[in-house]
Amino acid sequence: MSDDVRNDGYDDWLDALEGDQAFYLECTAGHGSLPPRRVCPECGSGELSETPLPTAGELDTFTVTHVPTPAFADDAPYVTGIVDFGPVRVTGRVLELDPDEIEPGLTVEATVIETDTTGERLVGFRPR
């Protein structure tokens, strides 16, 4: 897919995170999800509202990738983590720490970074 084609919903979400307006989609039953969505993936509710994403999240798990896809050739090795923000979990790059310093339970906040290889945007997590 051409780099200048946006993915509506996804890129809007990254824009919001860059503007300190990070959100998640919340259905009337309180389920959280990430865009683009027309209905809640848990219960099918079509009533979704943009609710502010909690600033702090907890690292649930991580991996240190040494063998990347070509789009991350110049980024490896890098740390990928899954962070629990409560209503939603998000996957992204764990920043600033050596792998030895990282363990599940670490408190982080989300930001937007660019890959070294292609300059594409992705989610980053900084310790807080």
Place this chain on the structure above:
Amino acid sequence: MSEVRVAGVGLTSFGASPNRTGRDLFAEAADSAFEDADVSRTDVEIVRYGNFMGELAEHQGHQGPLMAEAAGVSAPATRYESACASSATAIRDAVVSIRNGESDVCLVGGAERMTHLGTAGATEALAIAADDLWEVRAGVTFPGAYGLMATAYFDQFGGGREDLAHVAVKNHVHALENEKAQYQREISVEDVLEAPAVSEPLGLYDSCPISDGAAALVLVSDEYAETHDLAAPVAITGSGQGGDRMALHDREHLARSPAADDAAAEAYEDADITADDVAAAEVHDCFTIAEVLAIESLGIVDRGEGIAAARDGYTTVDGPVPVNLSGGLKAKGHPVGATGASQLVELTHLLEGHHPHSDAIDGDTVVAHNAGGTVASCVVHVLEVVA
């Protein structure tokens, strides 16, 4: 309802054959299956075929008719894509078709051509089984996703890399006499621990290889088997499929596979068995941690105990429930679209008594577990000797 019999099975060697086309690989597997089955190609009513990365690897979509033609069969053919679970998914639909009386003879199987892509190309192709927006763009690779699951498992249940190493060591031992296997050599725990890291905590020897290969089976109704006087003592008596959210981060559990739990429960109920009846299993060990999660989902061990099963000898060839007597994906190889079908080929040999490890199993009920992605898709089949 018709019972589904395995009339014949066929397998290519798994490994590196970069210059062989997917169609040639499947033609070889199908030819072996027809020879084994003693069933006429003209009797085949449907072809159900699994393949994952044909568009990327061979610039080839619409593989159903292509593969039917390669197999010398003139019948409606559909290609199934469900990541690494593609061919078990294809087989499941053939099982349903025979049971419903819609068909009596089905050619099923799958193929994948991968090694010519190289490590970077195959890594890129395999990654598309994950959510492109929320995982691949964040740098998640296929080993990376299982690295995330392994870290979560250690955090929740304990265990470590050395326990996982025993899974790889076991599966290499099991493959020593498997002439179709990609690796017929022993490795040590130290070899696994000292191998280069791929996605920590997983290293090169925690990971299945990149492979070319194909598998095929001729499935028939019991009426057809009887009418044609076929020796087909093995039946597919249970089939189940489970699903889950696409992205790993959207799963309730990062160190469990609910889709596999559901697939196993459905297949066991279908076959009217329990986990205690399982004498052996072929499970989807794309990474060592995946075998741990699989045997917990299949009920072969309790939750949290899968990590110790290989180390303690519970799942080794001498143990009470041997797992991956073929060598599994780890040592036999993982040509993605062929893997689920190849598990049923191995289990059929095991039950019919001409597998190198046929004497190792105590019982005549075995199961196959084939998983897609980080187990957002899973198909489980039960095979039994019925006559």
